[in-house]
Amino acid sequence: MIQMAASNQDLSQWKGFEWRKKTEAFGDRDEAVVAVGATGDIEGICQHGELTDRGRETTFALGQRLRHLYVDQLGFMPKIKSDTEDMYLRATPIPRALESLQQAFWGMYPASARTQDFPPPVIVARSVSEETLFPNEGNCRRFRQLARLFADRAALRWNETEQMNYINSILSKWMPEKSPKVAVDSHPRLSGINDTINATDAHGPATRLPSEFYDKKLRQYMEQIAVDEWFAGYNESTEYRKLGIGALLGDVVDRMVSTAVDGGWRSEASASGSSTDNGKAIKFAMSGCHDTTLAAILGSLGASPGRWPPFTSSIAVELFSKADRKSSGEDAGVMLEEFSNPAIAQKKSGGLFSFMKGSSNSNTSTPPPPSETARAPLASFPDPARQSLQKHYVRIRYNDVPVRIPGCAAKPQNHLAGDDTFCTLDAFKEIVDKFTPKNWREECTENIGAGLYGKDDKEKAVSGF
Structure with missing residues (x-):
């Protein structure tokens, strides 16, 4: 195994520390013995929360499939990368989530697809107390209470x-x-x-x-x-959706809206960026998360298959725009293109999105200001912005299969003519806004003891609309 370690006392230099891991356990007489794996291995045995060798194989293969689609077939991402400035990589604090992300990234961009001067990629993390990349029962009191109530209901039911x-x-x-x-x-x-x-x-x-x-x-x-037991709440309760996965989907929507109406989601305005002067448009985000994350997303969008996500499952949230070409009509034959954020020739100081100004030294620069569109309700958008949202389309693919969102499919104006799996960004935001928290930490402490659906059952609502 290789980890980073300081190579001198003042911590000014860091190098890879290569080491071998063995595990100790109790023997039959309570003595210390060397632990042995299922196949007789005595080194590299997985600890709780770590990714197994089989898991590494399947997540690497996932990365290869991503490369085949987005690099080889669509040409959306470059064949060779010199940095990850146009990517957003994130993982939860659970070791296997980070390891899954690393394996998938290497599958998508192996050594042969990275330049010799390729710098270490930035992987974004959050404190466990503010983690939203999985339903955070441990740090959201009301969500923990709701999860127990739905579990108790399942016990009575089954x-x-x-x-x-x-x-x-x-x-x-x-x-x-x-x-x-x-x-x-x-x-x-x-x-x-x-x-x-x-x-x-x-x-x-x-x-x-x-x-x-x-x-x-x-x-x-x-x-x-x-x-x-685990996932029915997302289908039935707005509050469950809001506290369980709403903050994450709210972030996803914010970034797509920035792309559609405000010139793009850029690395210099993101934790993933390494430079405030040499930023790039972020085209691809990849997060190492969990089965509970995927089930929460699908359930909250009204697209739950009623199955537990298999190992190495994935969800792709894709943003498209209509290609800039003349067409004879609004039909499924109209070409769509995955939206590549445009380069910004002149950074703006105001408007819907204000880009950060300041030092190019990433260690001393001030944090970038948030987008003015972040968490903004749909009704507050001016007509030109709404029109832009209506010309962009969101598609969800679960394990490589497009997903149908009921609220998008319900009205012709909410989806691409001829294919209701392409939801307008306007309609998608309207659906997600209904369960995006305004202040997740505060709302986690509200409605304590209010029952399964809150006071007067006001939180009871079918998902996906």
Whole structure:
């Protein structure tokens, strides 16, 4: 393994520190012994939260698919990169999220596709207390309360059912003596058992459990119940969507709006940028996140497939604009192009978006001001801006398959004629604005004890509209 370490006392120089990892464990007599992996390995054994070798293979392959689509087929991203100034890379604090991002990036831009002077890419991170790249139960009190309420509802709904009886007919003999029955709220919980089964199945014979754990009907029932426990809230509650994933989708919408109406989302106005003078238009963002992130996004947009996201699942949020060419009519044959943020010849000091001015030294520059369009309600936009939003289109692809958002498909003016998976940015923002928090940290402390749907059920609303 290689990590960065200071190579002198005053921390003025940093170098890669290469090392080997072994793991220790308790032996049969409580003595310290060298831990051995499933295949007899004694080095590089994964700790909790780390990405397995199989995970590294599949995330690298994801990066290769991204390269094939966006570089080779569409020519949207360059074949060779000299820096990542036109990219936004971000990961959660969980090790496997960062490792997944690194593997996917290397799959998309291997060493042969990077110049010799390619600098270390910037990867954006957040404090755990402000992390929005996954539903943050640990740091959002009201969301934690809602998650428990939906889990309790799932326990009442499923614990005494034919499905749970079938699950117990197979698995109860494997449960601990103090908790002999599988249930939504058992110890271990049904969702945890489901995770274990999925993980062992994904890694082949060396980690497989007895064959009855992989019974088809068993797994179908367990997935159905776990999905209801964890993700039903996104389909039913505006507050659940707002506190669970609204801040993240609000950021995504803000950046697309900046691209459409304000000259672009640029690296010098982003944490991903390395220079305030040599910034570039950001064309591609990639985040290392979690299954709960993906399910929250799909559920909040009314596009949940009702399945638990498989390992190495991905969501692509793509922004298109109509190609600048004459056309005979508004139909699905009209060419769309993935929008490349234009270069800014002269930085503006005002208007909808004010670019940062100041020193080119990234270590001493002041933080850039936020876009004036950030979190701005749709009704506040002038007509020219709304018209621009209506000429840009958002498409969601889940595991490479386009997703249909009900609110976009419901009205002809909300989507591209002939293909309702292309949602106008105007309609997409209108949907997301309904569950974008104005102040996530404050709203996490509100409505405590207000029940599943808030006072008078005012938070009860179907997602996707």
